[in-house]
Amino acid sequence: MSPRAPEVMVRLTAEGSDRSYPIHIGPGLLTQAGLLRALVDDRNVCLVTNETVAPLFQSSVLDALNGDDAASRRVTVVELPDGEAHKTLASYERILTAALEDKHERSTIFIALGGGVIGDMTGFAAASFLRGADFIQVPTTLLSQVDSSVGGKTGVNHPMGKNLIGAFHQPIGVIIDTQTLETLPDREYAAGMAEVIKYGLIADANFFDYLIGHTEALIRRDEALLADVIARCCAIKADVVKRDEREGGVRAILNFGHTFGHAIEKEQGFGVWLHGEAVAAGMAIAARISAGRGGIEPGTVAALTGFLQAFSLPTHAPDGMGVDAFMSAMQGDKKVQAGKIRYVLLESLGNAFVTPGLDESEIAPNL
Ligand SMILES: NC(=O)c1ccc[n+]([C@@H]2O[C@H](COP(=O)([O-])OP(=O)(O)OC[C@H]3O[C@@H](n4cnc5c(N)ncnc54)[C@H](O)[C@@H]3O)[C@@H](O)[C@H]2O)c1
Structure with missing residues (x-):
């Protein structure tokens, strides 16, 4: 078996448009700066994560983003409380407010760093920020790596039920670092x-x-x-x-x-x-x-x-x-x-x- 799995391409050609995106999979990908920077290019970033995941992987992502062009890139970090109970319109609003306060534009890329809760909320915030911004999934749970980060379903819960508010919004890329699973309970x-x-x-x-x-x-x-x-x-x-x-x-x-x-x-x-x-x-x-x-x-x-x-x-x-x-x-x-x-x-x-x-x-x- 190969030590590094091949990249998987998601090819979506519905509605007459080609919206293909790559899923990169392998150990140590978060520390490969080139991978993330190739997707982000020179754009500003709104990085969304939670209090559990931030101390584990946030610095790797920031290091990867802040290469030679660090001075010119604006990076806003939104750290949310952990848990399904926080997959709410209030958290969604916090992401949007942070992005607006830091004067991000539609060209900003949102990055979801965490499990499915963070991925779903960040995707929904990106889908609606200034009527639609790009986002990248960096899933860190097994469930989010094999399921929620692929396919474009995004959203939040409502007191009347799970995932009742959301949008279909595909990421522009998914980076799955299998080493992140080492810390997963x-x-x-x-x-x-x-x-x-x-x-x-x-x-x-x-x-x-x-x-x-x-x-x-x-x-x-x-x-x-x-x-x-x-x-x-x-x-x-x-x-x-x-x-x-x-x-x-x-x-x-x-x-x-x-x-x-x-x-x-x-x-x-x-x-x-x-x-x-x-x-x-x-x-x-x-x-x-x-x-x-x-x-x-x-x-x-x-x-x-x-x-x-x-x-x-x-x-x-x-x-x-x-x-x-x-x-x-x-x-x-x-x-x-x-x-x-x-x-x-x-x-x-x-x-x-x-x-x-x-x-x-x-x-x-x-x-
Ligand atoms: N969009 C979709 O298609 C889709 C599909 C399936 C599930 N979902 C959604 O995904 C959510 C569930 O996702 P989940 O199972 O990833 O839960 P989660 O996001 O709550 O993560 C589980 C726990 O693991 C922690 N964690 C994350 N990465 C870690 C790591 N590497 N090391 C240690 N701890 C880590 C999280 O902080 C959290 O406490 C649900 O809200 C569900 O509705 C969405």
């Missing part, structure tokens, strides 16, 4: 791993088998392996997004495990289970239902649950959460269309499909 790393195995289930049977076969090395966070795995996830996500940028159709397969997962998050109270933990249980439930219909082999379900358990991820609904609680929570999901809950199931390993047709009697025994 085990629970956050495992939550990202749930999204990793999802790509194998919905799109690539060989990748699924590969992940199962490398479970031990993934637990060890083998650096070269991770760069390769992240690149394969980004390539799958980029391909799905290219085919359906605004989730009119095939993009919905990325929600495998999420319909049940969101119900768990909502029922438990957001933050009790991490998103990736809820998705892990949701995927196991959806896999058991798929196997019951003959879509996948029971052995595949066993391999999936074994993999998830190796990362201490849940594979069943929380104790006491029955089918009635699932049905009422799922009815409120924003992905419900015309009153119909849309489920993603597997017609075979590596092939997912969306269906509204799932009876409670099919769900109950698989929770």
Whole structure:
């Protein structure tokens, strides 16, 4: 295996315009000044991060930005409090206010340094700053590296629900330094791993088998392996997004495990289970239902649950959460269309499909 995974290109040609962007993946990329400066050029920067990530990586990014032309570049740093609870319109406004106070113009580039919370908020701030500025994603959690930093969904939460306010806004580039994962807490790393195995289930049977076969090395966070795995996830996500940028159709397969997962998050109270933990249980439930219909082999379900358990991820609904609680929570999901809950199931390993047709009697025994 190569020590450095290849760059993945996201090619988006919808709406008649070519908006391709590179995803650079590998260890130590944050200290490669040329990479960031090639994307930023001589433009001013608004760097958004949080109180946990700033002490870890902010200086590397600032060093990379402040090369020979340091004197001429204006860099505003916005350091937000940590956590999903701060993914709010108030934080979004703080980013915009800081950029306006420092007299940034539309040519300024926003850089999101952190996990999915920072990435989503920064992208939304960039989308609306002076009617639209460019932004770069520098994701530092496994989940944000394989999922939220690619695809252009940005936004904030509203007291009435998660991610209810936002915009589709693609970054001009993504820089994934796999070394940032060294400091990630085990629970956050495992939550990202749930999204990793999802790509194998919905799109690539060989990748699924590969992940199962490398479970031990993934637990060890083998650096070269991770760069390769992240690149394969980004390539799958980029391909799905290219085919359906605004989730009119095939993009919905990325929600495998999420319909049940969101119900768990909502029922438990957001933050009790991490998103990736809820998705892990949701995927196991959806896999058991798929196997019951003959879509996948029971052995595949066993391999999936074994993999998830190796990362201490849940594979069943929380104790006491029955089918009635699932049905009422799922009815409120924003992905419900015309009153119909849309489920993603597997017609075979590596092939997912969306269906509204799932009876409670099919769900109950698989929770
Ligand atoms: N836009 C999309 O397509 C999309 C897709 C999936 C999820 N999301 C969103 O992403 C968010 C979840 O993202 P997340 O799981 O990255 O959570 P997060 O951003 O809250 O990060 C998790 C925790 O890890 C910390 N952290 C980040 N990098 C670290 C590092 N390298 N070392 C140590 N600690 C580090 C963070 O400060 C935080 O405490 C949710 O808001 C979700 O809605 C968006």
